[in-house]
Amino acid sequence: MDRKVYFNNKALPYLLLAPQLAVTAVFFFWPAGQALFMSVLQQDPFGARVVFVGLENFAALIAEPDYLAAMWRTAWFSLAVTLLAMVPALLLAVMADRVARWATFYKTTLIVPYAIAPAVAGVLWLFMFNPAIGSVAWVMKSLGVDWNPTLNGTHAMWLVILASAWKQIAYNFLFFLAGLQSIPRSLLEAASIDGASEARKFWTVVFPLLSPTTFFLLVVNLVYAFFDTFGVVHAVTGGGPAKATEILVYKVYYDGVHALDLGSSSAQSVILMAIVIGLTFVQFRFIERKVHY
Amino acid sequence: MLRSAARQDWLPHAIVWLGIAVTAFPLYLAFVASTLTPQEIAQAPMPVLPGSQGPANYGAALFEGTTMRLSPPVISMMWNSLLMALVITFGKIAVSIVSAYAVVFFRFPGRMFFFWCIFITLMLPVEVRIMPTYEVVSDLKLINTFAGLTVPLIASATATLLFRQFFLTIPDEYVEAAKIDGAGPLRFFRDVVLPLSRTNIAALFVILFIYGWNQYLWPLLMATDKNLDTIVIGIKKMIGTGDALTEWHLVMATTVLAVLPPALVVILMQRWFVKGLVETEK
Numbered sequence: 001m002d003r004k005v006y007f008n009n010k011a012l013p014y015l016l017l018a019p020q021l022a023v024t025a026v027f028f029f030w031p032a033g034q035a036l037f038m039s040v041l042q043q044d045p046f047g048a049r050v051v052f053v054g055l056e057n058f059a060a061l062i063a064e065p066d067y068l069a070a071m072w073r074t075a076w077f078s079l080a081v082t083l084l085a086m087v088p089a090l091l092l093a094v095m096a097d098r099v100a101r102w103a104t105f106y107k108t109t110l111i112v113p114y115a116i117a118p119a120v121a122g123v124l125w126l127f128m129f130n131p132a133i134g135s136v137a138w139v140m141k142s143l144g145v146d147w148n149p150t151l152n153g154t155h156a157m158w159l160v161i162l163a164s165a166w167k168q169i170a171y172n173f174l175f176f177l178a179g180l181q182s183i184p185r186s187l188l189e190a191a192s193i194d195g196a197s198e199a200r201k202f203w204t205v206v207f208p209l210l211s212p213t214t215f216f217l218l219v220v221n222l223v224y225a226f227f228d229t230f231g232v233v234h235a236v237t238g239g240g241p242a243k244a245t246e247i248l249v250y251k252v253y254y255d256g257v258h259a260l261d262l263g264s265s266s267a268q269s270v271i272l273m274a275i276v277i278g279l280t281f282v283q284f285r286f287i288e289r290k291v292h293y
Numbered sequence: 294m295l296r297s298a299a300r301q302d303w304l305p306h307a308i309v310w311l312g313i314a315v316t317a318f319p320l321y322l323a324f325v326a327s328t329l330t331p332q333e334i335a336q337a338p339m340p341v342l343p344g345s346q347g348p349a350n351y352g353a354a355l356f357e358g359t360t361m362r363l364s365p366p367v368i369s370m371m372w373n374s375l376l377m378a379l380v381i382t383f384g385k386i387a388v389s390i391v392s393a394y395a396v397v398f399f400r401f402p403g404r405m406f407f408f409w410c411i412f413i414t415l416m417l418p419v420e421v422r423i424m425p426t427y428e429v430v431s432d433l434k435l436i437n438t439f440a441g442l443t444v445p446l447i448a449s450a451t452a453t454l455l456f457r458q459f460f461l462t463i464p465d466e467y468v469e470a471a472k473i474d475g476a477g478p479l480r481f482f483r484d485v486v487l488p489l490s491r492t493n494i495a496a497l498f499v500i501l502f503i504y505g506w507n508q509y510l511w512p513l514l515m516a517t518d519k520n521l522d523t524i525v526i527g528i529k530k531m532i533g534t535g536d537a538l539t540e541w542h543l544v545m546a547t548t549v550l551a552v553l554p555p556a557l558v559v560i561l562m563q564r565w566f567v568k569g570l571v572e573t574e575k
Binding site: 033134135231 | 302396399506526
């Protein structure tokens with residue numbers, strides 16, 4: 001990983017690193033440090049005194065039914081988004097991989113949603129499912145479903161899940177397609193000669209060979225569902241109705257910016273940091289393994 | 294691959310077309326709504342074919358904004374989005390390419406330490422440090438400034454990793470040849486490294502442009518001033534809270550305008566886009 005030949009300047013490398021390190025120190029490390037620091041402090045309501053409270057903020061958080069509810073909600077939201085974004089993507093990739101004609105057109109069309117901001121994706125779905133004017137909502141009402149995401153928490157949750165998953169299918173599709181195209185054709189031909197059906201070929205040859213891609217996407221999609229869906233929730237439901245769609249990232253934002261509860265918001269930030277670090281660690285562990293194989 | 298029978302060929306096509314239909318439907322509906330009158334949209338179900346109000350709606354959205362002035366005219370928000378996206382994109386590419394150059398082509402005390410400092414930012418997305426970052430930006434008097442909107446986002450672990458990965462593949466002979474010819478590190482960077490990095494820069498451009506254009510949480514925190522509204526933030530403001538008052542024909546025209554630039558970048562630069570996605574995730 002190191003070069004044998006290099007330049008000998010003393011000051012130049014520091015100069016080259018300076019801009020990025022400055023941004024990193026001021027806007028990443030200092031605030032992250034502050035979050036850690038504030039998470040063990042508590043301010044009295046008048047802001048006059050700050051006392052060290054140790055892990056009290058965390059204890060309070062874990063004892064708070066709202067926070068536990070948000071945690072479970074996030075878990076099931078992330079799982080639903082991940083599944084709904086990965087399964088259709090895999091199906092589409094397998095099908096797109098089989099066709100020769102139109103292949104480029106299919107690929108181009110299917111990757112477009114990647115370019116759409118989560119908040120904008122949310123607005124598109126909000127429009128379709130708007131109980132008063134939405135076309136899909138109209139179809140559902142004609143079928144006898146009393147659809148109303150502005151009042152019904154379950155409906156609202158489904159709406160943010162669908163919008164979030166829809167946007168992410170494009171990304172998964174691309175990676176699955178790349179994974180499929182790297183499978184040696186000879187293996188598939190051998191299976192065909194042995195008389196394996198399409199389904200059997202998929203489950204015994206293709207799917208196992210895709211498992212590194214699948215695992216990688218699993219982690220990426222969980223990270224996406226945990227953090228990048230903030231825009232969807234903020235634009236579509238604002239965490240409502242009655243906190244039914246308040247996932248952890250939204251709660252950190254709300255408790256910090258609107259409720260101004262800095263101690264709790266910082267403690268929540270620290271918990272989220274631990275989650276990101278955990279997921280990143282899992283991802284890199286896996287990449288090391290992939291290199292060895 | 295062997296095909297058992299030609300007649301089975303229609304099935305994959307049919308499934309992909311179904312996928313395209315589901316994928317494209319929300320966008321199609323937005324486009325149709327952007328060409329209708331408010332009355333046509335309000336009568337559920339709205340027409341499924343485009344109407345004749347397109348030019349009027351886009352004109353109104355672009356140059357006037359909503360009637361209640363919940364947001365500035367879309368043209369100025371698009372300008373903000375474009376400026377923000379470009380500054381973030383080129384800023385990230387610039388600081389990352391020089392950092393990677395320093396880490397790969399020099400030996401100096403603290404080299405790996407600094408590299409890890411940059412790497413660790415991967416684990417600190419804005420979402421996990423909302424309040425303290427807000428306070429830092431506010432202490433620096435950067436709230437509601439263009440600098441506050443862009444500079445804090447100009448650091449990129451993924452871009453630095455990508456360039457580092459690529460620089461390690463540049464043969465040592467190139468460096469030796471440069472030294473023999475008396476070319477210094479800056480000359481070598483400009484004449485050899487930069488031209489060789491062209492495709493990597495193009496790939497990163499696509500990914501980062503989309504990242505920049507689609508920023509949401511950051512402008513939401515940093516810019517409360519209407520003049521700094523980006524188009525993504527503007528759409529949210531246009532919806533407001535009152536459902537009945539939402540001018541959906543203008544909102545949908547704005548949505549189409551918000552999707553167009555990043556979608557075009559992805560479609561026209563598809564080759565680099567795919568490369569960028571796959572390489573930055575390694």
